[in-house]
Amino acid sequence: xxxQNAIADALNNSEWAFPLAECLHIGGFAVGVGSIALVDLRxxxxxxxxxxxxxxxxxxEPWTLIALVFVVFSGMALFLSQVNIYLxxxxxPLKMYVLVAALIYNFTVHRKVAAMENPSPALSKSVxxxxxxxxxxxxxxxxxxxxLE
Amino acid sequence: MSIAHxxxxxxxxxxxxxxxxxxxxxxxxxxxxxxxxxGMILMTNLRLLGLTFKSVTITEMVxxxxxxxxxxxxxxxxxxxxLAASEAEKYAPNYYFWTKMVTLGxxxxxxxxxxPLVYNNxxxxxxxxxxxxxxxxxxxxxxxxxxxxxxxxxxxAYYEP
Numbered sequence: 001x002x003x004q005n006a007i008a009d010a011l012n013n014s015e016w017a018f019p020l021a022e023c024l025h026i027g028g029f030a031v032g033v034g035s036i037a038l039v040d041l042r043x044x045x046x047x048x049x050x051x052x053x054x055x056x057x058x059x060x061e062p063w064t065l066i067a068l069v070f071v072v073f074s075g076m077a078l079f080l081s082q083v084n085i086y087l088x089x090x091x092x093p094l095k096m097y098v099l100v101a102a103l104i105y106n107f108t109v110h111r112k113v114a115a116m117e118n119p120s121p122a123l124s125k126s127v128x129x130x131x132x133x134x135x136x137x138x139x140x141x142x143x144x145x146x147x148l149e
Numbered sequence: 150m151s152i153a154h155x156x157x158x159x160x161x162x163x164x165x166x167x168x169x170x171x172x173x174x175x176x177x178x179x180x181x182x183x184x185x186x187x188g189m190i191l192m193t194n195l196r197l198l199g200l201t202f203k204s205v206t207i208t209e210m211v212x213x214x215x216x217x218x219x220x221x222x223x224x225x226x227x228x229x230x231x232l233a234a235s236e237a238e239k240y241a242p243n244y245y246f247w248t249k250m251v252t253l254g255x256x257x258x259x260x261x262x263x264x265p266l267v268y269n270n271x272x273x274x275x276x277x278x279x280x281x282x283x284x285x286x287x288x289x290x291x292x293x294x295x296x297x298x299x300x301x302x303x304x305x306a307y308y309e310p
Contacts, residue, residue: 019307023300026183030299034188047213051205059201060192139184140177147173 011081018081024074029142032067033135035060036106039114043128045121053124057114068103091148095141102134153237162235172235179228183299186221189214190295197267197288199280207284208271243308249301256294263287 011017041047042056079086086092113119113127157163196202196210233240240246260268267274267287274284 019304023303026180026299026303027296030184030187031191033184034186034191037185037188038192041217047217048205048209049213050209051202055204056202059203059205063192063195063201135184136181139181140174143173143177143180147169 007077007080008082011077018078021074021077021081024070025078028067028070028074029139030067032064032071033139035064035067036110036131036135039110040128040131043114043124045125053114054117057111064106086145089145089148091141091144095138095145098134098138098141102131102138105134106131153241156234156237159234162231172232175228175231179225179232182221182225182228186218186225187295187299189218189221190291194288194291197274197280197284199285206271206275207280208275211268211271240305242310243305245301245304245308249298249305252294252297252301256291256298259287259290259294263290 011021038048038060039053039057042049042051042053048056110127110131113123116124192202193210193214196205196207202210233246263283267284274281
């Protein structure tokens, strides 16, 4: 509660804190989702064909992790600054369920299949498509949270 | 002002900004492009800086992602034009919006300057034992310009006349 009040005060009383948190949130998901999408692109065999998905996963994963930490923490700050509004929002809880699903999926199924040496193309492609759909729907969820109150 | 007013009064544009669903869908599409294709721009630049994707040649990185970046850019700009035109009167005095447009222009200049030196010259970059400074300068400028783009995009909502 104290923490919540402190964060809410900081974001609501300073002119630049709220937009800064929003920019970190957008920049974070651009890097996070964008880096996961590169692995998906390879799994769909649509780009970077000279390198394996496993290698691309290894290159992108540190960036994905750092970015997701930024997104989640800036998102928590934005949430705590206006808890009451988010709790009655019809879209926000949906976004959170999909987010939890996407995070679990990304670090279990997606990671495992991307790291496989010779996955069947059908498996790779379906895993990548589900990944893209999950992350894109979270972006849509974020915008719709703001529009449907 | 009157030009902006007549622009946003065009039938389909005013229907568009008044629609409960269409406006957020186009805005979400605009942001999805930032995530999907912004990630490609970022990773290409990190490759030019030698920070990641070291076993992938610069040529592969630039040429295999290029069609996706172009396609994504077209979708992003079309969505952006719809968003801005439908609320032209609100955007016309907004200096964050104009800063964003100037930045977009600078991204065009960046492309014109660095395409012959870097992005269309990747085989030379791959042959060089160290990544040449011009490639790193292009990458850093690109990162600065794109960061300015999405920051100004967000700040548009904070303009108070």
